[in-house]
Amino acid sequence: MRLAAIDQGTTSTRVLVADDAGGLEIAQALRHAQHYPRAGWVEHDARELLANVAACIEAAGAVDAIGIDNQGESCLAWDAVTGEPLSPVIVWQDNRTKDVIERLRGEGAEALTLARAGLPLDPYFSASKLAWILDELPAARAAHAAGRLRLGTTDAFFLDRLTKRFVTDAATASRTSLMNLETLDWDPELCRLFGVPVECLPEIGPSAGGVIGMAGRIPITASIVDQQAALYGHGCRRPGDAKITFGTGAFALAVTGDRIVRNPAIGLLPTVAWRIAAETVYAVDGGVYDAGSAIEWLGRIGMLNGVDDLQAFDGGPAIERDLVFVPALSGLGCPHWDRSAAGLWLGMSADTTRAQMSQSALEGIALACADVMRAMAAEVTIGDVLSIDGGLSRSPYFAQFLADALGRDIRTRSFDELTSLGCAALAGLALGVELPERAGGDIVYASRDLGRDRWRQRFDQAIGRSRNWR
Structure with a gap:
């Protein structure tokens, strides 16, 4: 079949x-x-x-x-x-x-x-x-x-x-x-x-x-x-199962079952996860507008030579040097929903390097995603391990920093075409076909607390500077 x-x-x-x-x-x-x-x-x-x-x-x-x-x-x-x-x-x-x-x-x-x-x-x-x-x-x-x-x-x-x-x-x-x-x-x-x-x-x-x-x-x-196809492809079926897909934007979804989550004060979006025959499953959604698009922009302006530049960096996190990037090139999504916000770097000095600015861009995307997941965790009990896929998931530095910023272990998959995999699995349901699970090859990045509260405070300050700019 x-x-x-x-x-x-x-x-x-x-x-x-x-x-x-x-x-x-x-x-x-x-x-x-x-x-x-x-x-x-x-x-x-x-x-x-x-x-x-x-x-x-x-x-x-x-x-x-x-x-x-x-x-x-x-x-x-x-x-x-x-x-x-x-x-x-x-x-x-x-x-x-x-x-x-x-x-x-x-x-x-x-x-x-x-x-x-x-x-x-x-x-x-x-x-x-x-x-x-x-x-x-x-x-x-x-x-x-x-x-x-x-x-x-x-x-x-x-x-x-x-x-x-x-x-x-x-x-x-x-x-x-x-x-x-x-x-x-x-x-x-x-x-x-x-x-x-x-x-x-x-x-x-x-x-x-x-x-x-x-x-x-x-x-x-x-x-x-x-x-939603990616959510299914990650194997998320039970309330609390969650994933983030990193494409043009970063899209986080968590299954809520038959419950419609309504909490606009923290920027969460209730959505239909899927309707299979007559059964409807709901989810909660939060997005960062610019993830892969921010990385593509870095390439266009000559900040990156290629994806190899994103794999590892010398020294500690850029945010520890007070270098912060807000990935709001298209505005801010969840939990802020502010299209007037603008992308920015803060904390540059005469000795700031191109590599450090690229590093801070990765960190800014991760910190924006951490904001989304904190909003979700206020309404849904999220599992201890968060599954991610998409282009940025292939950067070990990014995946580890995201785990550290979230205080939650991160799993990347050996096969990362999970949107397509979920779509194929859904297509098979009408024929009574279940695709076999792929075993082995996943990587789990264990969370470490290297100062996430301090990072969050610094990032929140930068978010405040970026809002209402346009």
């Missing part, structure tokens, strides 16, 4: 082929262009993404089922008849709607989004992006007038084009700020608040457990947000 998992992420599309004998192979990986037409705007070409998804399906060869995971909040408009995009994909990082969000917040609308969607007002989520498309793009307005407009996250576009079914899943819909977290339906009041016509949105269905649609002769049996 062979399963293909298409991981359509922020910077690339890749396909993992898994089989019930334990085989795992990345059969194709394709990068796509990032477009920045204005400051704060981030876009993808929907046609390019769809072509890469199709190429990955072809590269997988003969498989029994397909799962697709998506970017989450990234969204677009397209024509229901021709299938042609009517907008670019507006990426989750995009903040073009920040003024609209501030106006709604000033009008007291955040109480409604917190009560129904469980989410604060933020350009991160899809609702204000979809409203912007309808407000600003004549082609979208014309399609709406003609009854041909479709609005949705990228998964709905892919499924519509591949299977002719206009659907999304409950986990992805929970990231839009338009779905009622309790009923798992589009909420009419939220749609009215943002000005998104509910009749233009896809049907909400399960994430896995049955056939979602047919891509030619192959059933698509799973469709889910990438971070």
